[in-house]
Amino acid sequence: MTSPALNWRSLVSLVLIAGFCGTALVWVNGITAPRIETQRQEQARALMNSLLLPEQRIELKTLESWRGDTLSACTDWWLLRLSENGYAGPIEFLAYWQTFEGDLPSVIKLRVLNHLETPGIGDFIDHERSDYLPDRDNWTLTEWQTADTLSGATITHNALKRVADSLAQYMDSDAQTQFCSDQLSPTKEHAQ
Amino acid sequence: MNTFNRGVLENNPAWAQLLGLCPLLAVSNSVVNALGLALASGFVLLGSNITISLLRHRIPDVARLPCFVLIIATFTTITVMVLEAFAFTLYLRIALFVQIIVTNCMILGRAEAFASRQPVGAAVLDALGTAVGFAIALLILGGVREILGYGTLLREMDLLFGPAASSWVIDLTSTAPLPLALFPPGAFLLAGLLFALVQGLAKFLTPPARDLNAVPAKTIDYEK
Numbered sequence: 001m002t003s004p005a006l007n008w009r010s011l012v013s014l015v016l017i018a019g020f021c022g023t024a025l026v027w028v029n030g031i032t033a034p035r036i037e038t039q040r041q042e043q044a045r046a047l048m049n050s051l052l053l054p055e056q057r058i059e060l061k062t063l064e065s066w067r068g069d070t071l072s073a074c075t076d077w078w079l080l081r082l083s084e085n086g087y088a089g090p091i092e093f094l095a096y097w098q099t100f101e102g103d104l105p106s107v108i109k110l111r112v113l114n115h116l117e118t119p120g121i122g123d124f125i126d127h128e129r130s131d132y133l134p135d136r137d138n139w140t141l142t143e144w145q146t147a148d149t150l151s152g153a154t155i156t157h158n159a160l161k162r163v164a165d166s167l168a169q170y171m172d173s174d175a176q177t178q179f180c181s182d183q184l185s186p187t188k189e190h191a192q
Numbered sequence: 193m194n195t196f197n198r199g200v201l202e203n204n205p206a207w208a209q210l211l212g213l214c215p216l217l218a219v220s221n222s223v224v225n226a227l228g229l230a231l232a233s234g235f236v237l238l239g240s241n242i243t244i245s246l247l248r249h250r251i252p253d254v255a256r257l258p259c260f261v262l263i264i265a266t267f268t269t270i271t272v273m274v275l276e277a278f279a280f281t282l283y284l285r286i287a288l289f290v291q292i293i294v295t296n297c298m299i300l301g302r303a304e305a306f307a308s309r310q311p312v313g314a315a316v317l318d319a320l321g322t323a324v325g326f327a328i329a330l331l332i333l334g335g336v337r338e339i340l341g342y343g344t345l346l347r348e349m350d351l352l353f354g355p356a357a358s359s360w361v362i363d364l365t366s367t368a369p370l371p372l373a374l375f376p377p378g379a380f381l382l383a384g385l386l387f388a389l390v391q392g393l394a395k396f397l398t399p400p401a402r403d404l405n406a407v408p409a410k411t412i413d414y415e416k
Contacts, residue, residue: 006252006254006255009252010252010254010255013247013250013251013252014252014255014259016250017247017250017251017259017262017263018262021262021263021265021266024266024270025266025269025270028270028273028274029273031277032273032274032276032277032278033273035277035278036273036276036277039276039277039280043280116288119218119288120376128285
């Protein structure tokens with residue numbers, strides 16, 4: 001039994017159908033993209049406010065923009081945007097890093113901006129569906145590193161651990177000093 | 193109208209063909225979620241049926257399935273973008289199940305079995321019938337699960353219809369009668385009961401086959 005082969009007419013039809021689909025997508029994207037961007041920014045702003053203490057929220061209002069993936073008033077708190085690979089794709093995190101005077105360890109709070117984890121298994125990281133992350137808002141780096149992995153969602157949970165590790169590496173004292181000296185310098189370009 | 197009625201009742205994708213059950217069971221824990229998925233599925237079904245019917249003489253037979261999937265994926269992506277732009281909170285809840293409409297056998301099945309062989313008018317009626325049938329199943333299941341799981345009906349309708357719709361909620365009981373209804377096991381149990389009820393009703397209302405063909409039109413003499 002032989003199947004009919006693709007001739008040039010069929011190929012032209014395929015190209016036209018693909019072109020029609022592509023054009024439709026580009027057109028709809030042009031209409032919806034600005035609104036989607038606004039919605040995502042509002043969501044991120046609400047999340048940032050929920051992570052900060054009242055006095056820190058006042059400091060947040062004085063800041064104009066993110067520098068790369070970091071936002072801070074160079075006091076005792078830092079907000080970072082980080083991404084780690086989960087089970088079904090990248091997980092976009094908003095991380096809060098709080099330092100204290102003396103030898104007290106820093107506190108890490110994590111929230112997820114966007115993820116593709118499996119509903120009912122890996123979506124425990126979504127604060128809208130589960131209290132898993134809000135319940136760990138006072139955890140230190142050591143507590144994140146030594147946390148028991150969740151059975152059935154190992155890859156998702158390992159992504160959380162990797163984010164905590166990346167955060168600690170990124171937020172060493174040299175990086176903080178560098179960020180704050182750049183922040184004070186008016187000649188540097190601020191990225192949104 | 194037979195084409196429309198067949199999609200709603202006789203060939204209902206949910207209780208007659210058991211298609212699209214994954215999103216049906218996962219999302220139908222409230223009326224607003226069910227309605228959101230019903231609208232999204234309906235739009236994709238209607239758009240893909242019309243497009244495939246219009247292009248049925250142009251789509252190469254050897255590559256028809258990739259073409260159908262491409263067209264369905266286009267309409268699904270458009271739905272996701274529109275939902276994210278105009279109903280962001282609802283999008284965050286049901287986004288995954290809207291994205292997997294692209295693999296929904298109900299939509300691919302209608303494209304292959306009907307829209308690719310029929311004119312646009314018939315394809316529209318078929319899409320509307322199937323979409324309405326799927327929506328009825330979703331809304332009944334969503335309504336029952338919401339009443340049992342939350343003790344309310346029409347809660348959080350503002351996610352779809354704006355702030356004015358937040359007052360549409362009807363509080364039926366002060367405590368949830370059966371919280372299990374909100375979880376996957378509850379969804380399976382209630383969907384099974386619903387489908388059994390519909391099948392039972394259909395059998396009760398349909399006359400037996402012997403009554404439909406009581407007197408044979410013609411006797412055949414096998415000896416000859």
